[in-house]
Amino acid sequence: MKGIRQLAEQLDISIGTVSRALNGKPDVNDETRRRVLAAAEELGYVANQSGRSLRQGETKVIGLMIESSAEAVENADNFFLGVISGLQSVFARHKLDLIMLPCPSDEDPHEYLKRMVARRIVDAMIISNTQRIDRRIDLLSRAKIPFVAVGRSVSASNSPWIDLDFEGVADRAVERLIARGHRRIAITAPSSEVNLGYVFLDSYRRALERHDIAFDPSLVIRVRSSEQGGYQAAHELLLLEERPTAVILIYELMAIGLYRRLMESGVIPGRDLAVIGFRDAPRAQFLQPSLSCFRMSLYDLGAALGRMLLANMPAYREVYPDEACNIIWPLELTPGESDAFQVGAMV
């Protein structure tokens, strides 16, 4: 089976009618449509996307840009795989396909995106790993490519994004720890310029201020967002002169490395040091003592991202009229044993 021409010849009918029948246009005789669909099915005909795209000016493909950096490789987690299912659940309704665009580690993300966009491989983009200043946002805005970002950015003046509620997490973690008598509360922060680090730290500082606890820069531990980073964080924490009684983590896998390093030193989470993790990850679920952390549905996040994106695409706008342009995605606290003690209660 080659193209629509062969299919039309076989049916002894014009290619226009075949096209209309296949695309569900109303002005086609029922019997004709039946024959066309049957023949297409039998011969395995599917319209060549390049032909369609060229004619229609759209590809029916949505791109999700990811980065395959060495760090990402070492530190793969299920975040995007989980989100993808949610995205696809929305896109499937409109016969849109999702593809992932992995930016090579030796290529500038901005240049990569520029190339992909200019080639018109996709109609719209989802970008992630948003930086505090992210030129990709300007690029997409200027090129008028619909997009949505996972993560806020200073660059995103008017553009759509969904971000996890880092403020809420930091805030509730600090409040919870203070209520249990903690005053020296350490926090981890990413070593990169990724925007969420700023948001997280700001909220932590404000929460401390509310309780008249002075901000101590030595309690901000900058490490890579990875299991190894968690190990490193515990290591630095143990070296501090006046050791904190609690630590708040910013990335889901940190807890695993942190636990390991603590255990090596005989420091037991939930007894000697309170630990509050970030998102619950499948791999962290077996930690002993169980980790107090925050929970969310990756699938729901993906679905929300999908709807928000479609609400920003002219062709689908009217189907999603009430979508917000920006969402702070809430996380729910799951209490565990890792912070289940009161400071000073051991008298």
Added chain:
Amino acid sequence: MKGIRQLAEQLDISIGTVSRALNGKPDVNDETRRRVLAAAEELGYVANQSGRSLRQGETKVIGLMIESSAEAVENADNFFLGVISGLQSVFARHKLDLIMLPCPSDEDPHEYLKRMVARRIVDAMIISNTQRIDRRIDLLSRAKIPFVAVGRSVSASNSPWIDLDFEGVADRAVERLIARGHRRIAITAPSSEVNLGYVFLDSYRRALERHDIAFDPSLVIRVRSSEQGGYQAAHELLLLEERPTAVILIYELMAIGLYRRLMESGVIPGRDLAVIGFRDAPRAQFLQPSLSCFRMSLYDLGAALGRMLLANMPAYREVYPDEACNIIWPLELTPGESDAFQVGAMV
């Protein structure tokens, strides 16, 4: 900037010459080429892929099909992220872009691939998670789409694949354990129909036979290939009447769950039970006692897959004349402490 027509108008030159200049054709005046390239750069012109594809009959895009099943989500590891870098290193030489095609979990992988192939979004495919009988291989062969499979299959009569050396791993693991006095050696196997399970078990049986050890079906523990599967495997293993003295794992993350369950019962790997893991994963690297396992370069595997694929594409065949059609990818043993004891040596 719209299309090549606008660029040509701007330069007061024909679109044919612009195209030839941009595509590096030899018969273009140096000065003309310089002007064209400068203007394209300045205006951010990149050829519309649909136009090119339609004309040339190729997309310059290679697809990597992955599955975003619930199991994959819970169990994300770095395998594909690592392989991607290697693939891209080869594809970049030919200006080929790699995209990932995530098959929705509620769609049949065969139907999904059929659709993607028929739409002609990609020139060639890399498929993975190969099943013992895998209709995708017939589909791609019949459609004459160049492809390479990660993993052997009974369906792959003549088609290219690279597979990890499961025989070698099972064989060397058994030999190593027998040399240390083990006679009751358990082995894990996947609960699915994935082909590697058959290969792994066959090799295990043959190795036992060589040493006149009867095959005991109760020592084959079928679990999901995941951290949780490892936990489950340890659980079942501890329930066996005559407990084995050693266990061989088939999947990299199993070791983590297995260790956890063993520890819970006070069974120490490397003292009470010998454990040999599969591939070393970043997350397993901190296990205590350290895990004896096998090592390989994901990057190199990706590069080999890329070369093998190109060797099967008419347009690139001559550049890669000596590529093998099938490769059993070797893994190197990394001895650890988890099997460092001699059975019966404790007299």
Added chain:
DNA sequence: CTGAAAGCGCTTACAG
């Protein structure tokens, strides 16, 4: 070395 023209496979006004 350059230009004019054909045509890749579709979809969609436009006639009838």
Added chain:
DNA sequence: CTGAAAGCGCTTACAG
């Protein structure tokens, strides 16, 4: 309800 034709943006023989 159907057909004939235009044209989406490119690349590439073919003339000159």
